[in-house]
Amino acid sequence: xxxxxxxxxxxxxxxxxxxxxxxxxxxxxxxxxxxxxxxxxxxxxxxxxxxxxxxxxxxxxxxxxxxxxxxxxxxxxxxxxxxxxxxxxxxxxxxxxxxxxxxxxxxxxxxxxxxxxxxxxxxxxxxxxxxxxxxxxxxxxxxxxxxxxxxxxxxxxxxxxxxxxxxxxx
Amino acid sequence: xxxxxxxxxxxxxxxxxxxxxxxxxxxxxxxxxxxxxxxxxxxxxxxxxxxxxxxxxxxxxxxxxxxxxxxxxxxxxxxxxxxxxxxxxxxxxxxxxxxxxxxxxxxxxxxxxxxxxxxxxxxxxxxxxxxxxxxxxxxxxxxxxxxxxxxxxxxxxxxxxxxxxxxxxxxxxxxxxxxxxxxxxxxxxxxxxxxxxxxxxxxxxxxxxxxxxxxxxxxxxxxxxxxxxxxxxxxxxxxxxxxxxxxxxxxxxxxxxxxxxxxxxxxxxxxxxxxxxxxxxxxxxxxxxxxxxxxxxxxxxxxxxxxxxxxxxxxxxxxxxxxxxxxxxxxxxxxxxxxxxxxxxxxxxxxxxxxxxxxxxxxxxxxxxxxxxxxxxxxxxxxxxxxxxxxxxxxxxxxxxxx
Numbered sequence: 407x408x409x410x411x412x413x414x415x416x417x418x419x420x421x422x423x424x425x426x427x428x429x430x431x432x433x434x435x436x437x438x439x440x441x442x443x444x445x446x447x448x449x450x451x452x453x454x455x456x457x458x459x460x461x462x463x464x465x466x467x468x469x470x471x472x473x474x475x476x477x478x479x480x481x482x483x484x485x486x487x488x489x490x491x492x493x494x495x496x497x498x499x500x501x502x503x504x505x506x507x508x509x510x511x512x513x514x515x516x517x518x519x520x521x522x523x524x525x526x527x528x529x530x531x532x533x534x535x536x537x538x539x540x541x542x543x544x545x546x547x548x549x550x551x552x553x554x555x556x557x558x559x560x561x562x563x564x565x566x567x568x569x570x571x572x573x574x575x576x
Numbered sequence: 577x578x579x580x581x582x583x584x585x586x587x588x589x590x591x592x593x594x595x596x597x598x599x600x601x602x603x604x605x606x607x608x609x610x611x612x613x614x615x616x617x618x619x620x621x622x623x624x625x626x627x628x629x630x631x632x633x634x635x636x637x638x639x640x641x642x643x644x645x646x647x648x649x650x651x652x653x654x655x656x657x658x659x660x661x662x663x664x665x666x667x668x669x670x671x672x673x674x675x676x677x678x679x680x681x682x683x684x685x686x687x688x689x690x691x692x693x694x695x696x697x698x699x700x701x702x703x704x705x706x707x708x709x710x711x712x713x714x715x716x717x718x719x720x721x722x723x724x725x726x727x728x729x730x731x732x733x734x735x736x737x738x739x740x741x742x743x744x745x746x747x748x749x750x751x752x753x754x755x756x757x758x759x760x761x762x763x764x765x766x767x768x769x770x771x772x773x774x775x776x777x778x779x780x781x782x783x784x785x786x787x788x789x790x791x792x793x794x795x796x797x798x799x800x801x802x803x804x805x806x807x808x809x810x811x812x813x814x815x816x817x818x819x820x821x822x823x824x825x826x827x828x829x830x831x832x833x834x835x836x837x838x839x840x841x842x843x844x845x846x847x848x849x850x851x852x853x854x855x856x857x858x859x860x861x862x863x864x865x866x867x868x869x870x871x872x873x874x875x876x877x878x879x880x881x882x883x884x885x886x887x888x889x890x891x892x893x894x895x896x897x898x899x900x901x902x903x904x905x906x907x908x909x910x911x912x913x914x915x916x917x918x919x920x921x922x923x924x925x926x927x928x929x930x931x932x933x934x935x936x937x938x939x940x941x942x943x944x945x946x947x948x949x950x951x952x953x954x955x956x957x958x959x960x961x962x963x964x965x966x967x968x969x970x971x972x973x974x975x976x977x978x979x
Contacts (some may be wrong), residue, residue, distance in 0.1 A: 414659075417660070418655060422651055422655060425649070425654060426648070426649070434638070437608040443654060447658050451658075457969065459975075465966075466968060466974075470974055474931075478780060488612040491614070492611065495617060498933055499631075501673070513634075515639055518635070518639040519643055520641050534644065538601060538606075539606070575847075
């Protein structure tokens, strides 16, 4: 009988270390938060069912989790009757799983996070509505009572600072 | 300060021209119906910069959600929901199932109540299970017979015998017609022999023709051939040594073509997935594709016909590539990883997943003994240095790029 406590701890570590990345991997494909969460939990479920006594090495299991999540996302798209073309697109553009440049990605993410924190309040407001809430420029303009052109300026400004560029006007 | 000069090049400068593109990308970002629309897919295909812009936006959204905090799933809470504490079984997870599962379950239950004939499905499933592990002979209306287990009574009742010859188990039907004639009035029966994954088997037909059946294949044949022709049907792969009989041509049918011979040796590969091939070793064969008599080719020894979209393509080949399986080898002189993995995984019954799609097309030269384990084959593949095939569990492998 394997040591259940150790096993559970290992599984917990695996879960917590990888949850967010897998979540966004799914979310970026299906754009649905609740289903993305279900898909990720199901992938861990698969690990648990296939490896009851020992959590396999990260090097082996992390790419496997990715594949599980990718396959479930494709199943989800099929259930939603999403076009074949989008499936192809996902396979070729959104499902790269080479685990080489992970730390580079994390570094970049940290920098972008910092840049977002540093955005002027109004720009950040516009960024949030357009990037996270998926609102149209027109809707945001109505809500915030500013012109569509101003929205555009804010968005370009946000993008430039997230890219680490600084425009001449600043 | 630039984070990534390459990305910068692809994206181009941000100016007014890009504002529409940008709004479009942002819309797709949060609406699956837009991201999956024809219009968006065309837009992405239009230029690398569009694809790069969209990827960039996905990345910023992720960062944005992290910055807001509120948009992120609560990992701690998700773990609590998932946590398989020791007293729980995997099926009693705390997370409730999505509604559609319950709806589906209710529907299935209702259907089961209404139609007792669904119980027949049980029988079918039992047979399917049997055929996953064993070489099974199905008769037209009788009980399926397991051939690769001591089962002499049932096999002999058909006038057949089994024996071992080298690496092959053999089902010998040579005497079946005459013996059955003595026992019953009906003389012509049709049989189906199913070979499961991971096995190969040999069949000796009534006329003395030898058929080597490769893994995951089936053949439909009569116990007694007609007086003017000998017809069998296959799905999968088989190597034929046909007994010469100028008066009765031997015809092998597959889903996409038929092969007509008088007496010769040849290999046919016609699995449901992948291309179909006829490879001639000695003698002469006539291959006809579909219904169209005009679409015919005659092969000489050393030639292979491929059937693609109803068209037959003939080329000279190294026959050994196509028939090495019969002698217990995998042999690929120059093949895509996908073709190689398809064949290997069929034999070992392993599910193969690819970390990224480009890996499928990598070309390999590959040789291995089929009697070794899947792990041994994987070690050989990895030694080439192009890929890193990993075993996730006994039935699952994952192909990743080599480090």
